[in-house]
Amino acid sequence: MYYRASRADLVGSKDNAVFSININSGNCTPLVSNLVQPNGLAEDSQGNLYIADTGTGKIIKRTPLGQVVEITKGLSSPSGLVWDKQTGRLFVAETAANRVSTIPTGVALAGSLYFKVRNPSGGWSGWQTMPGGFKSPSEPAAVLDTNLNLHIFAHKADNTLWRNQRTPGGVWTGWKYMSMRTSSAPSAVAVGNVIYLYTRGLDDKIWMSTRSTTGIWSTWSLTPMTLSPEGPEAAADKLGNTYLFQRFYQ
Amino acid sequence: MLKVHSTVRFILLSWINCLGLSFLFFSHPAFTATFVSGLSTPTGIAIHPQQRLLYINSGASGTLWKVPILSNGAAGAISVVTDQFNPTSQINFDAAGNIYGIVTDCRYGDGCVEWVDNSGTVCRANYSEYIGTGFGIETPGISSSRFFVAGGEYSKYLYQNILSAFNLGLSLGRVSITIYSIYFANYPTICRVQAKVL
Numbered sequence: 001m002y003y004r005a006s007r008a009d010l011v012g013s014k015d016n017a018v019f020s021i022n023i024n025s026g027n028c029t030p031l032v033s034n035l036v037q038p039n040g041l042a043e044d045s046q047g048n049l050y051i052a053d054t055g056t057g058k059i060i061k062r063t064p065l066g067q068v069v070e071i072t073k074g075l076s077s078p079s080g081l082v083w084d085k086q087t088g089r090l091f092v093a094e095t096a097a098n099r100v101s102t103i104p105t106g107v108a109l110a111g112s113l114y115f116k117v118r119n120p121s122g123g124w125s126g127w128q129t130m131p132g133g134f135k136s137p138s139e140p141a142a143v144l145d146t147n148l149n150l151h152i153f154a155h156k157a158d159n160t161l162w163r164n165q166r167t168p169g170g171v172w173t174g175w176k177y178m179s180m181r182t183s184s185a186p187s188a189v190a191v192g193n194v195i196y197l198y199t200r201g202l203d204d205k206i207w208m209s210t211r212s213t214t215g216i217w218s219t220w221s222l223t224p225m226t227l228s229p230e231g232p233e234a235a236a237d238k239l240g241n242t243y244l245f246q247r248f249y250q
Numbered sequence: 251m252l253k254v255h256s257t258v259r260f261i262l263l264s265w266i267n268c269l270g271l272s273f274l275f276f277s278h279p280a281f282t283a284t285f286v287s288g289l290s291t292p293t294g295i296a297i298h299p300q301q302r303l304l305y306i307n308s309g310a311s312g313t314l315w316k317v318p319i320l321s322n323g324a325a326g327a328i329s330v331v332t333d334q335f336n337p338t339s340q341i342n343f344d345a346a347g348n349i350y351g352i353v354t355d356c357r358y359g360d361g362c363v364e365w366v367d368n369s370g371t372v373c374r375a376n377y378s379e380y381i382g383t384g385f386g387i388e389t390p391g392i393s394s395s396r397f398f399v400a401g402g403e404y405s406k407y408l409y410q411n412i413l414s415a416f417n418l419g420l421s422l423g424r425v426s427i428t429i430y431s432i433y434f435a436n437y438p439t440i441c442r443v444q445a446k447v448l
Contacts (some may be wrong), residue, residue, distance in 0.1 A: 001384030001400055003339070010386045010398055039339065040295075072282055079339060080295035080306070087323050091304060093295045099287035100295060100306055102323075143314060 002041035004049070005170060006159055006183065006202050011049060015037035018062075032062050036192055040081025042090060044107045045137050045157050046183045047202060052078035059092065059103060064183075064204050065229045071101055083158055083181035085110070110157040112131055115142075130164065131172045138231070140202040145193045151211075153178070153186045153197055161199060180207065180220055184231030187244075191236050198223065198244060200231045206246065284327045294341035296349060297352050299310065305331070305349055306406070312336045314366060334372045337364060338383050342396075352383050352399065363399065 010021045017033040018041070032038075036055025043049050047064040050071075053249040059081070060071040074096035078250045082103065083090055090103040110134050116202040117125040130152070140154035150166040165173040178197075186199035194213040206225035225232060230247050235243040276317050285304075293309040302319040314335040316324030337351020344350065353374070356362035362374045363385070384400035 001396065003386035003388050003398065010399060012384050012386075058413050065420045075282070079293045080341070081364075082297050082304075084297055086302070087325070088320070091295050091297070092282075093292040095291050095293055097287075100285045100292055100304070101282045102285045102288065103282050113319060156421065185446070210432050 002043065003161070006043065006045050006047050009236065011041050013041065034061060035060070039079045040092065040192070042081045042083040044083045044105055045085055045110070045159070046107055048105070048107070050081055050083065050090055051155055052081040054079055059090065063229060065227060069098070072160070077102070082243050110137045113140055113154060130173055131155070134162070134175060137183070141186040141188040141197070143188040143190045143195055145195065147193065151188065151195055153188055155182050155186070159183050159202060178209065178217070180209070187232050187234040188238035189234045189242055191240050195235065196242050198232045200228050200236050204228060206232050206244070264265060268322055271355050286328055289315065292432060293339050294337060294351060295342050296341050299343050307335055307336045307337060307351065309336065332366055332372055333366065336368055342387050344411065346385055350387065350397070352384065352385050363397070373438055392437070
């Protein structure tokens with residue numbers, strides 16, 4: 001059994017299947033079936049669930065949208081499983097081979113955020129850092145308002161979404177939590193001094209929050225976009241229209 | 251020296267009898283690599299919440315090892331934490347660095363929660379005939395974290411307790427609170443959970 005912090009639920013295995021239990025509502029949901037003695041369970045920072053299927057010697061991945069893929073096979077009675085957030089690898093105990101092995105997952109690691117400034121004549125500044133040693137598994141979203149305040153949005157490895165603001169004088173106002181959890185890069189656009197921020201929640205839905213001209217952020221609201229395995233991309237025109245893009249899987 | 255042919259991509263399982271000695275060879279499937287070998291039947295693994303240490307246990311021998319994860323990703327020198335840690339399979343840490351597991355036969359056939367504290371002492375609590383093997387620790391890093399234990403084959407309940415109670419020794423005995431009953435009959439076509447408090 002495994003507690004998924006990203007979903008506040010428990011994932012467990014029974015017979016040939018893996019299921020989740022919401023510890024608040026009690027809802028029980030089958031996640032993966034047709035396994036043969038599923039054993040170790042682990043989750044990465046993007047909400048992918050990994051299953052060590054002892055009976056088949058496979059490691060199975062279930063994406064947040066429910067796609068089930070085999071990421072490796074031929075292991076010798078894989079049992080214990082854990083995902084290392086610092087190296088992005090899975091550690092798996094191969095009981096019958098008397099060893100512990102590693103498997104790369106390709107999931108991006110959290111890194112410090114840096115930026116450069118390019119002036120109108122094409123010259124580039126040196127690297128500049130964000131304050132507070134902020135680390136993110138994804139690139140941040142950045143947008144300028146008409147007062148030339150730079151707004152930055154990024155999430156941490158624990159899936160919490162944060163914002164920061166840099167004044168034209170180069171002073172950062174500090175990171176503030178935005179009451180949203182996400183495992184994807186957010187996207188932001190400015191229409192005048194109004195900022196629209198879009199992000200994919202841990203429920204795979206695309207959410208929106210708006211910063212008014214007085215600097216007040218709205219509560220989060222759902223967009224009409226469909227479920228997504230990744231964050232959206234946004235754009236805006238001078239007429240005040242905002243465009244939101246997402247990828248459809250066939 | 252025996253060499254495994256390089257074109258073998260997945261598991262190669264072969265018994266070789268030489269002078270009466272049997273050897274069992276495993277090659278690796280693609281993309282995997284050995285982190286540490288020479289362990290006797292490793293079963294559960296967990297990463298320490300504060301230190302770059304991988305903990306590995308063997309349910310068969312009761313051994314708990316720890317291995318540093320070096321900055322280059324390789325394994326450091328392996329060492330034995332204790333040989334008295336007997337969880338059947340899964341192990342996991344709480345935020346304080348205590349490592350837990352479930353032992354299915356602790357006392358008179360009762361299962362229990364077993365853990366090793368930071369000093370290396372092995373502790374046991376929550377003896378119950380209803381304890382299964384699976385457990386989960388809620389959000390390591392907060393003091394009010396809950397400890398969930400799946401019921402055994404005949405229980406079909408999910409138990410919870412406040413994790414700090416384990417550490418304070420306040421929950422010895424069968425004091426777990428059942429929050430949900432889980433009905434697995436005909437699973438996965440039926441997977442019902444009902445709120446229930448004992």
